[in-house]
Amino acid sequence: MTSRREAWIGERAERLEDPPLVRGAGRFVGDISFPRQLHMRVVRSDRAHAELLSVDVGDARAAPGVAAVWTAADVADIGPIAFRATRVKGLEPYRQHILARGKVRYVGEPVAAVFADSPYRSEDAAELVLASYRDLPPILSAEDEPGPFDAERSTEAHVLEKARGDIDAAFEGAHATVEIEVSVGRHSAVPMETRGAVAFHDAGRDVLELHGATKRPHFNRDQMAAALGRPPSSVQFYEGQIGGGFGVRGELYPEEYLVCAAALRLGRPVKWIEDRWEHLQATNHSREQRHRIRAAVDADGIVRGVDNIFLHDQGAYIRTHGVRVPDMTAGMMPGPYRMPAYRSRGHVRLTNKTPAATYRSPGRYEATFVRERLFDAVAAYLNVDPVEIRRRNLIAAERMPFAGGIDTIDHEVVYDSGDYAKLLDKALARAGWDRMQAEMSTRRANGEMAGAGLALFVEKSGPGPADGVRIRVDTTGAVELLTGGASLGQGFETVMAQICAGTLGVDYRRVRVVHGRTDVIDYGFGAHSSRATVMTGEAVRIASANLRAKAIEAAAELLQAPADALDVADGTVARTDRESGAAIELGEIARRLAPGSPLLAGRDPGLSAEGWHRTDLMAYPYGVHVAAVSVDRGTGAVEVERFLVAYDVGRAVNPMLVDGQLMGGCVQGIGGALYEEFRYDGTGAPLSVTFADYLMPTLAETPPIDLLLTEDAPSPYNGLGVKGAGEGGINAVGAAIASAIDAAIGIPGAIDRLPVTPERVRAILREAGKA
C-alpha cells in the first residue's frame, strides 16, 4: 500500500498547466483588462549620464486621450525602490527612484510617465514630452577608474570580501602559481513575455489590486503597501500565467510603483505592458564581470589555494537584490574542489548602463566559467589531463556534509551530500569521453578544428527560512492546496500536486494548486533560487501528511476501525487488513466534518490541514557538462555539435520536468556562451535593443542534448531528498564550451571571455597564425 500511496512522486506525469496553454486560454498580464483602464507609457532617458535640467510635459498633457503626465515631482513622496535581499550596509544611496530626480544614469531610465486612454495614444503623447539634459561623461566599464556617483559617493559602491584558510601560506609554499584573466559578457534572461502590470483600485472595498505579480508576491506586496502608506491587507498582488522569469521577472521595478500610485490617484485602472525595445534596456541585465584569479598548486596538481579578484559591472543603480550576484560568485567559486585556502575580493562598481541583477544560476554561471578556466590552465601548465587534474582535487563523498568555511547570501555554504567523482565517471562513460577524444584528434589531424571539453559545478537551491502550505478537501473530494509559492511557467502546479497526491493518497489531477495570491494565504516566499520543490514541496509533503492523519482519524471513528489499519488511496480511506470492507471517500469525510456535525465533538470543522517547513540549510545539487564543438577556420563560427548535461538532483519528483529544466537551461547557456551580449557605443547608447541585435538561440543553433539525471545523493535536509532543478542546465555551459573551443583550435587558454563571437575567434586564430 505504501508504494501505491507514493506512486505520483517520481512519475513523468503530464502537466496540469498545459491544456489551457495549448488552447491560448492562459491569462497572461497582457490579457487582463479592466473597464475604463488607462495605459501607461514610460518616457525614458536617451542619455547615459546627464543632469536632468527640465521635463516639459505641456504638449503631452494637452494631447488627445491623455489623463495625466507625471515627472519626479509628482511622485516625490514615494521613496527609492527598497532592497529585497541584502544585509550589506551602505548601499541605500545607490537605489533607483521610480522617476529620475535631477540626474539620469543610463539610457532607458524612466523620466516621465504618460497615462492615456489607449496604448497608441499614450505612445503618441510620450513623444511630446521634452526632457532637456546637460551631458556628463559616462563610465561604461567596471575596469575604468571609479568616478563620482553623486556629490558624496564613488561609483565603487562596495568591496565584497570572503576568505578561508591561510592564503598567503598556500602561495608561499606552492610549487607554482597559475594566473589567468577572464571575463563574462553582459547578457540576461530575456523571457518571451515582457514585463507588465495592471493596477486596479476597488474603491468599494478600498483594496488596491496589482495583476502581473510573480516571484515574490508577498514580499513585494508588503513593500508596495509601505511605499504607498497603506496597510498590507489593503494591497493585494495576483499572479496569473507568467511567460518565463529566469530571475528578472517579478522583482519590483519603477513601473509597478507607477501603475499602483496612478490607479489610486487617477481613480482609474492603469495597465502597463513593456515592449521589447524597453525590455532590453530597462529590465535587469546580468553577468558582466572581469576576474583576475590565480591558483597555488603543488607539483602533483593539488590546488592549495585560490585568490580571486573581480570587478562586477552593476550598471547604474543597485536594484532589489543588493549585491547578491557578486556575493554568490564569491561564495560558490570553490565548486566541487577542496581548495583549502581561498580568498575573494569583488569590487562592485556602478556604470552608466542598465542596472544588473540575477539571471538563472546567478553568480554561478560566472564562477564556474572562471574556476573551470583556471583548472584548465593548471592542467595545461602541469601538462596533466584536464579530467585527471579535476579528479585529484574533488571533495570526496566521505567528507559530506562539507562545510566550506565561507558563506553566501547570508548562509554558510555547507554541501549537504554528493559523490562528485561518481558523477564524473558516469558522465564520462555516458559521453563516451575517450572515444570522443580519439575522434576529435583524428579530425584535427585531418585539418578540422574540432574538440571536446568539460566542466564541473555545484549548484545551490532552496534558501529558507520557511514555507507554509494549507490544504483542504471539499465535499466532492477535490483538493485545494494554498501556497505562498509562485510559478514562472516551470511546472510548479504539477509538481506540488504530485507531492500532495503521493503523500495524501489521491489522484494528482484532483489537486488544484493556488499560488501567487496574497489574498488567500498570509505568508509566501515565492519561487526563485530553485527553491520551489525543495522548500514549498517539503511544506506540501508535511501538510499532506497532516491532512492524511486527520482523514484517517475521522475515518477511524466513522468506520469503527483502528486507525493503524486504515490507509488512503485514490481518495478513499479503507482498511488494509481485510480484502473487502468498509471504506469512505475523502469528500464524504469532509461532509461529515461540516460545522454542526456531531462527529466534530468540539473540534474545528473541515477536512483541512497546514504544514510548515523550516530550515536555514540549502541543498546543493551538482553536475558535469560535456561539450563537443567545431570551429569554422574561415568565419570563426563555433558550432556546438553535441552536449551532455549530467546532473544529480537528489530525487526527481517529475523527471520529465527536470529534463525540461535542464534542456531549456542548457540552450540559454549556449546563448550566453556564443551569441548574447548587450553592447554599448562610446556614448553609452545601447546597441542591442531588438532581437535583430540581441541574438538568442533558435532551433538552428540547438545541438542534440543528452541528459543524464541521477539520484545518487538525496538531500538529508528534506523528507523527499529533493534538490533544485532549475539552474543545473545552464551553470557550466559557458565553461564547457570554452574548454571545447580551446581543444578545437589547439590553443590552451585561448578563450578568456564570453560570448565567444566569430569575430573573437577569428582574432585569436589570426594572432596565432592559424587563420
Next chain:
Amino acid sequence: MTAPREISLTVNGEAHTVRVEPRKTLADTIREDCGLTGTHLGCEHGVCGACTILLDGAPVRSCLMFAGQAEGAEIRTVEGLADGDRLHPLQRAFIDRHALQCGFCTPGFLMLALGVLEREPDIDEDGLREVLSSNLCRCTGYLNILDAVRDAAAAMKTGPE
C-alpha cells in the same frame, strides 16, 4: 489619418466587424477587438513569432500587419485549433512531449507548425528544423518542440481515429 474605420475580419470562421484606427496592428485587433488573447506579442518587430497566425493558410507575423490589410482573408488563431473538447494532434503532441513550459510562445509555434504541415505534410527533418527556427522559445530548448511536431505530423496523416 487616425480616424477609426469599420472593417470586417473572418477569424476561425467567424465574422468580426470592428472599428479600428488604420494604424492598428492585426495582432492588437485580434487580441483587443476580437477578444482572442491567445495570440501573444513577444517583440512587435517580427522576430520572435509569438504572434504567428495563419492568413489564408500561410503563417504570418500578425504584429507586422495592419488589421485593414487582413480584410477578406481567412484568419486562423490558436483558439480555432481544437475541435470542442478534442485537442488538435499538435496540441496533444505538445503536451505529450513536454514541448511547452511557460506557454507564452506556444500559440505561435502551434500555428507555425500547422501552417507548414498543412502545406507540406511530408516535410523532411531539415525542412522542419528550418521552419521551426523562425520562432523563439526561451524555456524548452526547442528539441521537445521538434519532437512534438514530428509526432503530430504522423498523427495528422493518419487522421482522427
